[in-house]
Amino acid sequence: MIQRIKELRQRQETIAEEARERLNQINDNTDEARAAELETAHDTAMAEYDRLEKQIQREERQLEIEKSAEERRARNRPTGDDTETRGAGGDDPTPEYREVFSRVICGTAIVDLTPEERNVLKTGAARFENRAQTTGSNAAGGYTVPTELHGEIIKVMKMWGPMYDEDVATVMNTASGNPIQVPTVDDTDNEADPHTEGEELPDDGSGDVEFGQKLLNAYVYNTPFVRWSFELDTDGIANMESFLGFLIGERLGRIANRQLTIGTGTNAPNGILTASGQGLIAAAAGSLKFDEIMELEHSVDPAYRTSPKVRYMFNDNTLLAIRKLKDGDGNYLWQKGDVQAGIPANFNGRKYSINQAMPDIGAGAKPMLFGDFSRYFVRKVGAPVVGVMRERFWPDMGIAGLIRFDGELGDVNAVKHLKMKAS
The missing domain is CATH 3.90.1690 (phage-related protein like fold)
Incomplete structure (x- = not known):
């Protein structure tokens, strides 16, 4: 996908150069019909430039989503020391806050969570209290995203x-x-005054900053x-x-x-x-x-x-x-x-x-x-x-x-x- 984005950027550069060449052909000696044709071609090219920009933004956003999803999957994969996959028996690793949070908003009652899951949920809510969902009770959705x-x-x-x-x-x-x-x-209208040797500096409030x-x-x-x-x-x-x-x-x-x-x-x-x-x-x-x-x-x-x-x-x-x-x-x-x-x-x-x-x-x-x-x-x-x-x-x-x-x-x-x- 990175190569795809690079190719789109290169296409944009080519389009911009071609559009510039069309406008450069317009001068005082260009007849109106030819000038209109060149301007239309320029506008069409720049519309394609803008379309490619939006496509690039979509590609970059999709790349971020896929990267984020892969990072999550990597964190949840069993380690080499696991003898069984998660959920298939044996001692499961400590659940992540995100996983427990997902179970709760999908309908699992708090009382149905394991003691370990309830502890993870409680700890996560305390750690991310600035992102709390509501100020109500935990059961009503008071845990954090x-x-x-x-x-x-x-x-x-x-x-x-x-x-x-x-x-x-x-x-x-x-x-x-x-x-x-x-x-x-705003002190832009004020400036220093000439000084005469032996005279005291003015102290009449005229130099106060407002x-x-x-x-x-x-x-x-x-x-x-x-x-x-x-x-x-x-x-x-x-x-x-x-x-x-x-x-x-x-x-x-x-x-x-x-x-x-x-x-x-x-x-x-x-x-x-x-x-x-x-x-x-x-x-x-x-x-x-x-x-x-x-x-x-x-x-x-x-x-x-x-x-x-x-x-x-x-x-x-x-x-x-x-x-x-x-x-x-x-x-x-x-x-x-x-x-x-x-x-x-x-x-x-x-x-x-x-x-x-x-x-x-x-x-x-x-x-x-x-x-x-x-x-x-x-x-x-x-x-x-x-x-x-x-x-x-x-x-x-x-x-x-x-x-x-x-x-x-x-x-x-x-x-x-x-x-x-x-x-």
Whole structure:
């Protein structure tokens, strides 16, 4: 499968090069019919590029699932000292927490467990209390989800939402949900004064620093219950763990990314788009120009443009619309990366993040952000909580997720948006 992914990446590189060659053939002397033909061929090629990207993501995800399943099987295989296979008689090894947990949610009563299994369940619940399913009694589902499921949730959330990714924003992890005050200061208008020999330094309060603050709360969001049958669970617990981890992770990731992007700040996070300053208003309602993108970039102070986390942000439709834009030297703003060297694609020489919660290009919309995203603070409270119910859906099972987070832009000058003309 690794070779397959490598081949797909190489095909992407070839497609991008061919698409570039088609656009390079368009100049002032190209007739309209030929230009339209070349543009259509370019768009078709880039659609295939995007299709391959989605296929690569599926292949990589499947590879992770298979690797995780093989690791579980390896842990459960009999050792060379075993004289009989597990469950076939003899002294069985100590059961794993995951196995006992699976038996409980599939209908086995606590009293029917062996003393050793009950001890494993109790010990596991104590070790992973931060991932407890409920705060009710153990018999009602108060034990914790195995750590494999928790790990899958985190990975999927990063895939679905750049705003929840610590490589994009500044992430603050806290154990409790108490409000946090983040100090802010704007000292950009102050500077030192000339000094005259023999004069005392001023002590009139004119040099005092004025501090402000941003408040980070802990807003709670949940997924609906996902139900699955007793038969499906007993047929393959490893596959169900992976499947449910991805499914719940996607739902939690979508709401986290959307709120951290367009949250109103009223009983919700102050999303990066909502909190951002205005860079400029485009001249048209449905299209962008290179000059406008440069104006957006330079509306952000140079002090922020040197940050390691400075970047553009827009959705995939906006990226498609601006792939044909060129700079003043005739170079395309979008440049493909080097897969072999680990260099990602860039836009106008900068990193960019695809965020599907960003609006499309349209009248009055704000389809593009640029700035230092390290100044946006994402507060995560603990780990996502997963709850499993068996009595409620018996003989089937149900599982749901909860997540607590908040977000706030520490400095409105650090990230600016480009707004389209109203009409």
